[in-house]
Amino acid sequence: MMDGSVMRKSTGLKHTASAGSAGRSNGNSSHSIRYPYFALCVDNHGCEGSLLTWKVYRVVRPQPNDGPKDVRVVDEEGEDYLYSSTQFVPIQLPLKVRRAMATAK
Secondary structure (H helix, E strand, O other), X not given: OOXXXXXXXXXXXXXXXXXXXXXXXXXXXXXXXXOXXXXXXXXXXXXXXXXXXXXXXXXXXXXXXXXOOEEEEEOOOOOEEEEEHXXXXXXXXXXXXXXXXXXXX
């Protein structure tokens, strides 16, 4: 029992500088996304020739007409193409790996 104790709300993630902000999000957090970032493909259904399941892909900045639930990914053909965000899970990579992958062709 936790009489008088305070439960932590943290999930173990490091607090960021914006964590203390008094502002509220309007639901459009795309301005806070830093590109490129990396995502793991978890579903290549219908795109078997362009995506490999369980491979990490570079996600690049969307174009103005891209849908809000889509991500622009540099695929197996080496071109950025629009895919459903449900096919990917964003991942955090060590800085050294991010730098190497961001410059890889």
